[in-house]
Amino acid sequence: MRLKSGFASLTLCVLAGVLLLSVGKPFPATAHAASSNEPSYTKSGDLEPFTNYREWVYLTTGMDMSYNAKPAGMQDHSMFDNVFVNPEAYRSFVKTGTWPDKTVMILEAREARSKGSINQAGHFQADDVMDLEVHVKDESRFPGKWAFFSFDSPAGKGTLIPQTAKCYTCHAEHAAVDTTFVQFYPTLLPIAKRQGTLSGAYLKDEQAAR
Numbered sequence: 414m415r416l417k418s419g420f421a422s423l424t425l426c427v428l429a430g431v432l433l434l435s436v437g438k439p440f441p442a443t444a445h446a447a448s449s450n451e452p453s454y455t456k457s458g459d460l461e462p463f464t465n466y467r468e469w470v471y472l473t474t475g476m477d478m479s480y481n482a483k484p485a486g487m488q489d490h491s492m493f494d495n496v497f498v499n500p501e502a503y504r505s506f507v508k509t510g511t512w513p514d515k516t517v518m519i520l521e522a523r524e525a526r527s528k529g530s531i532n533q534a535g536h537f538q539a540d541d542v543m544d545l546e547v548h549v550k551d552e553s554r555f556p557g558k559w560a561f562f563s564f565d566s567p568a569g570k571g572t573l574i575p576q577t578a579k580c581y582t583c584h585a586e587h588a589a590v591d592t593t594f595v596q597f598y599p600t601l602l603p604i605a606k607r608q609g610t611l612s613g614a615y616l617k618d619e620q621a622a623r
Contacts, residue, residue, distance in 0.1 A: 450499040451515045452549045460547060460562040460571030466519045470503040472496040472598045495521045496598070502550075506601060510608025512591050514558075516550040547571055548593065557581065559592050589615040 450469070453461040474495050498506075502516035522544035545564040552558045561580055562571030574580065581592075589596040589612055590605050596615060605611050 450501060450517065452517055452551055454554075455570060458573055460549065460573070462564065462569045462571065463517065463519065463547075466497050466499075466517075466521075469497040469499050469519070472498055472518075472601065492522050495523070497521070507604060510590065510605045510610035512550055512593060514550055514552045516548075518548040518593065520546045520548070522546075550591075557585075557592075559584070586614055587618055588612060 450463070450465075455461065497519045499515075499517045502512055502518075505513040523541070547562045547564070548559060549555075549562065550559050554560075556576060559581075560576070561574040561578070563574055564571050584592040584594070588594050589602065590610050591612075595601050595605050595611075
């Protein structure tokens with residue numbers, strides 16, 4: 414699902430999970446987008462953007478989730494990480510407790526703000542998207558079935574995060590279901606428990622945490 418934040422580290426090492434803690438300029442509108450809810454790639458291997466992902470199934474929101482200390486000078490800066498999945502994959506997970514081929518999970522980072530309108534306490538999400546990361550299951554395309562993409566480019570294309578990046582190892586070693594951090598998705602974890610699809614690595618982590 415950190416990816417730099419949540420997916421990949423959730424990288425997030427969570428994805429749902431390692432969650433994003435990045436700061437930058439809001440993303441500009443993109444001229445092109447994937448024509449369906451399945452992943453689509455450019456000739457160079459970049460991932461086409463999904464402009465309709467906010468119409469997908471919402472899974473969870475994390476705040477400042479990370480397995481690493483905040484960078485110096487960033488202690489007072491907070492981020493929300495929202496995770497969405499394409500509806501087809503969600504419906505399959507509800508039935509089986511695991512993810513089908515062509516699953517697309519999107520992690521969207523927004524700045525947390527406290528001053529605005531009539532708000533007197535707590536935080537709300539800013540309107541600008543500060544970072545976007547995607548976790549894709551494409552069994553015929555990627556050696557490990559899954560891949561992470563980072564949308565840092567002003568052009569709006571997703572850049573593949575190399576398979577040698579630590580986020581892949583983190584997800585393989587700690588994710589609850591099929592290298593995804595379902596342990597942080599409150600509506601999906603009970604389904605995985607009922608279906609018996611929780612990974613041995615996750616169960617080991619849970620046992621150690623007790």
